[in-house]
Amino acid sequence: MFNFNQQYKISENTISPFYYDGASKIKLYNLDTFSFFTNIPDNCVDLIFADPPYFLSSGGITCGRGKRVSVDKGEWDKSRNIEAVHEFNKKWLLESKRILKKNGSIWVCGTFHNIFSVGFALQELGYKILNNVVWEKQDPPPNLTQKYFTHASEHLIWASKTKYSKHTFNYDLLKTISNGKPMKSVWRDIWKMPSVDNSEKKFGKHPTQKPEEVVKRAIIASSNVNDLVFDPFCGSGTTGVVCKKLNRRFVGIDNNIGYLKIAKQRLAATNNNIEHTLS
Numbered sequence: 037m038f039n040f041n042q043q044y045k046i047s048e049n050t051i052s053p054f055y056y057d058g059a060s061k062i063k064l065y066n067l068d069t070f071s072f073f074t075n076i077p078d079n080c081v082d083l084i085f086a087d088p089p090y091f092l093s094s095g096g097i098t099c100g101r102g103k104r105v106s107v108d109k110g111e112w113d114k115s116r117n118i119e120a121v122h123e124f125n126k127k128w129l130l131e132s133k134r135i136l137k138k139n140g141s142i143w144v145c146g147t148f149h150n151i152f153s154v155g156f157a158l159q160e161l162g163y164k165i166l167n168n169v170v171w172e173k174q175d176p177p178p179n180l181t182q183k184y185f186t187h188a189s190e191h192l193i194w195a196s197k198t199k200y201s202k203h204t205f206n207y208d209l210l211k212t213i214s215n216g217k218p219m220k221s222v223w224r225d226i227w228k229m230p231s232v233d234n235s236e237k238k239f240g241k242h243p244t245q246k247p248e249e250v251v252k253r254a255i256i257a258s259s260n261v262n263d264l265v266f267d268p269f270c271g272s273g274t275t276g277v278v279c280k281k282l283n284r285r286f287v288g289i290d291n292n293i294g295y296l297k298i299a300k301q302r303l304a305a306t307n308n309n310i311e312h313t314l315s
Contacts, residue, residue, distance in 0.1 A: 051075065054293075055300045060308060061285040062276055066296050069268045072289045073131040081135045082204075082263035083284075084142040085254055085275045087246060088128065090149045091121050121150060125157045128268060133161055135266070136197045141166070141204070143254045144193045145246060151191045163195040166203065171250055172224035192254065204258050213256070223253065236274070239301040240294075245271065251278045259284055273299025280306045 051072075055064040065072055132142055142163070144154050158165055169192040176188040196203040210219040236248055251274050259265060261283045267275040270288030272295045279286035280303060290296050 054296050055303065057280075057303060060280050060283075062280055062303060063287050064270065064273070064276065064296055064299055064303075065287070065289040066291065066293055067289050068291045069128060069289060070131070073128070073135070073268070076135045076266075078134055079137050080264070081266045082137055082140050083255070083259040083265045084132050084136065084140070085251060085265060085267050086128075086132070086142065086269055087145040087244065087267075087271065088125070088150065088154075088269050090147055090244065118153070122153045122157065125150070125153050126160065129154070129157050129161055129163075132268065133163065133197055138197060138200075139202045139204070141194060141196045141201070141258050143258070144195075146191050146193070147187070148191075151193065155193055158193065158195050162198055164197075164199040164201065165193060165195045167194045167221050168192075169194065169254075170222045172222065192250070194254070194258065204260060204263075206257055206260075210253070210257055213253075219253075219257075223250070236277075236302075239305075240272065240298040246274055248274055248278055251275055252282070255279065255282055255284060270299060271295045273302050277302050277306050280308060283308055 051065070051067070053063045054066040056062070129142075129144075136142065144151075144158075146154055155165065155168070171190045171192060173188050173190070176186050179186050207218070211217060213219075233247065236245070255265065255275075255278050262285060264285045264287070265275065265279050267286070267288040270276060270290045271292075273288065276286045276288050276299060288299065290299070
C-alpha cells in the first residue's frame with residue numbers, strides 16, 4: 037500500500053516537495069510531469085484529475101473581457117500536429133494507468149482540440165470510459181470571426197482503470213446536490229454551475245483555470261474521504277484546494293513555479309470542512 041509520507045523511492049535531498057501540508061496530507065512538486073511519474077509506485081492512487089494542455093497557443097486571437105486578446109498561454113500550450121498531441125496523451129495516460137489502483141478512475145478535461153485524442157488513447161490503453169460529461173459555460177467569450185457557433189462547453193471524460201474495475205460512484209451523495217434527482221452528464225446553470233469566481237483568483241490566475249465547482253463534483257462522485265487524489269498538471273492548485281475542503285489526500289505537480297506559488301497560497305488559505313461535501 038502506498039505510504040503518503042514515502043518519498044517515492046527518492047531521497048529527500050533529490051526530490052523534496054515545493055509545498056507540504058502534513059496535517060491535510062497535501063504535497064506539491066515543482067517538476068516536469070514525466071520526470072515525476074517515474075518515481076511513483078504502481079497501483080497507489082485512488083483517483084486522478086487531469087487538465088492537460090489543450091495545445092491551443094497558435095498565434096490566434098480570442099475575446100477576453102470584451103477585448104481582442106492573444107490565445108497564446110505559454111510554451112507548454114504551444115500548438116502541435118495531431119500526431120504529436122496524441123503521442124503526448126498516450127504517454128501520460130499510460131503512466132496514469134500504471135499508478136492507479138485496480139479500482140481507481142481518472143477524469144480528464146478538454147475541448148474539441150484535444151478531447152477526441154484523449155478518448156481514443158484511453159480506449160487504446162484498455163481503460164473503460166464511464167461517462168463523457170459536458171460542462172456548459174454560463175459566459176463563454178463570443179466568436180469574433182462570426183463563422184462558428186460560440187464555443188460554450190468543455191468536456192470531462194471519466195474512465196476506470198479497466199473494464200473489470202469496481203469504480204467508486206457516490207450516486208446517492210450526488211443526488212443531495214442535484215435537488216434529489218440523479219445527476220446527469222450535462223452540467224449546466226440549472227445546478228448553478230459558475231465560471232471561475234473572483235475569490236478563486238485572489239492570489240493570481242491560471243489561463244486555463246477550472247471552477248472549483250466543476251472539480252468538486254468529479255471528486256465527490258468518484259472518491260471517498262482520505263482517498264489519494266493525484267493531479268499531473270496541477271497549475272494554480274484548484275484540485276488540491278477542493279481535496280483539502282473534502283478531506284482527500286492530494287499530490288500535485290507542475291513545472292511552472294509561478295503557478296505553484298499561487299497554488300501554495302490558495303492551499304494555505306483553505307480550511308478542511310467535510311460539510312463542503314454536501315453543499
